[in-house]
Amino acid sequence: MPPFPEAAHPFDAALALTRQDGTNYLGATHPAWANMVGPFGGITAATVTQAILDHAECLGEPVALTVNFVAAIATGPFVLNLRIARTNRSTQHWVFEMQQTQKDGSVESVFTGTAMTAARRETWSANDLPMPQVPPPETLAAAHIPQGVEWLTRFDMRGVLGGLPHTWDGAESILSSSESSLTQLWVRDRAGRAMDFAALTAFSDIFFPRVWVRRAQWVPAGTVSMTVYFHADSAQLSAVGSGFVLAQARGQVFRNGFFDQSGCLWSEAGVLLATTHQLVYYKE
Amino acid sequence: MPPFPEAAHPFDAALALTRQDGTNYLGATHPAWANMVGPFGGITAATVTQAILDHAECLGEPVALTVNFVAAIATGPFVLNLRIARTNRSTQHWVFEMQQTQKDGSVESVFTGTAMTAARRETWSANDLPMPQVPPPETLAAAHIPQGVEWLTRFDMRGVLGGLPHTWDGAESILSSSESSLTQLWVRDRAGRAMDFAALTAFSDIFFPRVWVRRAQWVPAGTVSMTVYFHADSAQLSAVGSGFVLAQARGQVFRNGFFDQSGCLWSEAGVLLATTHQLVYYKE
Numbered sequence: 001m002p003p004f005p006e007a008a009h010p011f012d013a014a015l016a017l018t019r020q021d022g023t024n025y026l027g028a029t030h031p032a033w034a035n036m037v038g039p040f041g042g043i044t045a046a047t048v049t050q051a052i053l054d055h056a057e058c059l060g061e062p063v064a065l066t067v068n069f070v071a072a073i074a075t076g077p078f079v080l081n082l083r084i085a086r087t088n089r090s091t092q093h094w095v096f097e098m099q100q101t102q103k104d105g106s107v108e109s110v111f112t113g114t115a116m117t118a119a120r121r122e123t124w125s126a127n128d129l130p131m132p133q134v135p136p137p138e139t140l141a142a143a144h145i146p147q148g149v150e151w152l153t154r155f156d157m158r159g160v161l162g163g164l165p166h167t168w169d170g171a172e173s174i175l176s177s178s179e180s181s182l183t184q185l186w187v188r189d190r191a192g193r194a195m196d197f198a199a200l201t202a203f204s205d206i207f208f209p210r211v212w213v214r215r216a217q218w219v220p221a222g223t224v225s226m227t228v229y230f231h232a233d234s235a236q237l238s239a240v241g242s243g244f245v246l247a248q249a250r251g252q253v254f255r256n257g258f259f260d261q262s263g264c265l266w267s268e269a270g271v272l273l274a275t276t277h278q279l280v281y282y283k284e
Numbered sequence: 285m286p287p288f289p290e291a292a293h294p295f296d297a298a299l300a301l302t303r304q305d306g307t308n309y310l311g312a313t314h315p316a317w318a319n320m321v322g323p324f325g326g327i328t329a330a331t332v333t334q335a336i337l338d339h340a341e342c343l344g345e346p347v348a349l350t351v352n353f354v355a356a357i358a359t360g361p362f363v364l365n366l367r368i369a370r371t372n373r374s375t376q377h378w379v380f381e382m383q384q385t386q387k388d389g390s391v392e393s394v395f396t397g398t399a400m401t402a403a404r405r406e407t408w409s410a411n412d413l414p415m416p417q418v419p420p421p422e423t424l425a426a427a428h429i430p431q432g433v434e435w436l437t438r439f440d441m442r443g444v445l446g447g448l449p450h451t452w453d454g455a456e457s458i459l460s461s462s463e464s465s466l467t468q469l470w471v472r473d474r475a476g477r478a479m480d481f482a483a484l485t486a487f488s489d490i491f492f493p494r495v496w497v498r499r500a501q502w503v504p505a506g507t508v509s510m511t512v513y514f515h516a517d518s519a520q521l522s523a524v525g526s527g528f529v530l531a532q533a534r535g536q537v538f539r540n541g542f543f544d545q546s547g548c549l550w551s552e553a554g555v556l557l558a559t560t561h562q563l564v565y566y567k568e
Contacts, residue, residue, distance in 0.1 A: 063508075063542055063563060064352075064508065064509045064563045066350040066398065066509070066511060068348075068377055068398050068400060070369055070370040070372075070375075070377040070400075071370055071372060085354055085381065085393040085396050086354040086355055086392065086393045086394075086396075088354075088355060091354075091508070091565075093352055093354040093393070093396060095379075095381065095396055097369065097379065108370065109369040109370045109377070110370075112369050112370075112377060112379055112398050113398060114350065114352050114396050114397060114398060114509075116352060116354075116508060116509060116563075118541070118542070120540040120541050120542070121540060121541055122540055123539075123540050123541050123566065123567070123568055124499065124538070124568060125538050125539040125540060126498060126537075126538045127537050127538075127539070128464055128465065128498075128534070128535060128536055128537065128538075129536050129537055180412055181412065214410060214412075215408065224347075224348065224375070224400060225348045225350070225398075225400060225511075227350060227509075227511045227561060229537075229542075229544040229561075229563050231537045231539050231542075231544070233540070250412070251412060252412055252413050252548075252559055253410075253411050253412065253413055253513075253515045253556050253559060254408070254409050254410045254411070254412075255407075255409040255411070255515050255556075256404040256405060256406055256407050256409060256517070257402070257404050257405055257407050258347055258402070258404070258513075258515075260513045260515070260559050262546060262559075264536075272537050272539075275536055275537060275544050275546075277511060277513075277559075277561050279347060279348045279400075279513050281375075282407065283407070284407055284408060
């Protein structure tokens with residue numbers, strides 16, 4: 001693994017890439033963002049967002065991103081291929097794929113996706129997703145962080161609704177099977193790193209699987225595809241600073257191994273920052 | 285342009301591709317699916333769904349699809365590059381890009397995306413998006429089809445809520461600026477072609493821009509990215525046959541040139557077939 005800059009915040013350290021040639025970048029998974037298996041999906045997605053923004057030919061700011069977790073990402077180095085598919089007058093389209101060398105020496109794809117950036121202009125605007133009324137974060141206790149999931153310790157989470165059970169032993173669960181899988185939580189970077197497009201990408205993947213809330217039961221589950229629509233521009237993200245974001249997600253349809261989820265992120269001032277959707281695999 | 289099979293339904297004719305080599309297919313836009321500029325986006329997206337299903341190595345059935353309309357597709361031939369990025373035990377990931385030769389001889393990308401197929405197994409399931417109570421399609425008048433939009437004549441649409449104005453002259457509009465941009469309509473193939481994954485893909489793009497309903501005003505608008513999550517399997521789609529589908533869409537956030545839309549498709553029997561999302565460009 002390449003060395004990480006010691007002084008950097010672990011988020012920026014994880015996003016660091018070394019450009020190899022025209023479209024290939026070398027990176028590596030970072031231990032601060034380890035999930036139960038492989039890295040937190042949000043950090044992988046954020047790596048691409050940052051690579052696009054850092055690209056010398058990048059036009060505008062992110063407006064749409066779709067990522068696919070096509071296989072478990074192994075701890076260690078990866079190569080990100082990122083290229084511009086099309087540049088228009090005010091919009092630009094990106095295609096990317098992440099590969100890892102396997103134990104047998106073969107090179108396999110682990111992550112694919114597309115993104116769009118745009119130079120936005122002021123137009124008529126309306127928000128039909130106003131922030132729900134919830135208690136302010138300061139009045140809520142910090143969420144219980146289950147042991148052994150390193151990336152969760154990077155965040156300060158304050159649960160509002162639809163939290164994780166304290167234990168997974170069924171009988172002692174604080175949850176009961178629910179009519180909906182709605183979760184609302186306040187979340188911010190624990191080390192005070194300011195909000196930006198990469199962070200907003202990572203925050204979009206912060207929800208644990210809806211199927212756990214809906215069934216009050218632990219089953220293996222993992223995101224297979226995530227889409228983020230960025231509604232905020234960089235000025236609106238700067239205004240968030242290191243403040244809390246209200247994150248909301250709800251499962252829609254659970255059927256034969258896959259469910260979809262619809263989510264939103266608002267700043268504490270009530271500005272809708274992003275809408276996000278996932279398709280999630282689950283077992284049993 | 286290659287000749288189209290005369291006997292085929294115009295939907296199947298438009299989907300016809302000729303394989304050139306390992307990953308490249310030759311196709312062409314079909315006049316029956318012309319939009320105001322270029323082809324109906326849903327037919328382009330459906331072409332990819334069908335190409336994946338027709339691929340000799342296809343594993344399972346579609347579960348997720350994201351397409352990006354990266355530039356206007358010109359009337360005429362195109363080359364679709366479609367490849368498998370990864371095959372797992374029960375899931376498979378696809379990457380595709382459509383290119384057209386420009387007047388100056390250069391080859392440019394016009395369409396990109398990713399898809400996922402899976403061999404699904406029966407699991408615990410739940411639908412948190414029950415079909416809304418609406419009048420049955422037989423009791424509703426066929427929607428007014430604006431002149432000059434050929435693809436609309438391929439469908440039998442019965443508006444329930446949030447329809448198009450009859451005229452676009454402002455004062456005579458039947459619409460008024462709305463608190464929400466909710467549209468519900470019954471829709472089926474006018475020529476009785478049966479529902480399948482390609483048709484479900486096309487039906488997912490059937491909604492006119494939400495910004496027209498929300499503002500009661502015509503402004504230039506076009507889909508730039510669409511995601512479809514397929515919840516139905518082929519047996520559930522077969523059961524739809526040539527029946528009506530209830531299609532619902534609602535805009536979420538309209539800001540500085542882009543809005544997002546969230547949609548659902550149900551069979552007349554109330555089976556949730558797909559959820560779908562779009563990011564749409566609009567002017568002014």
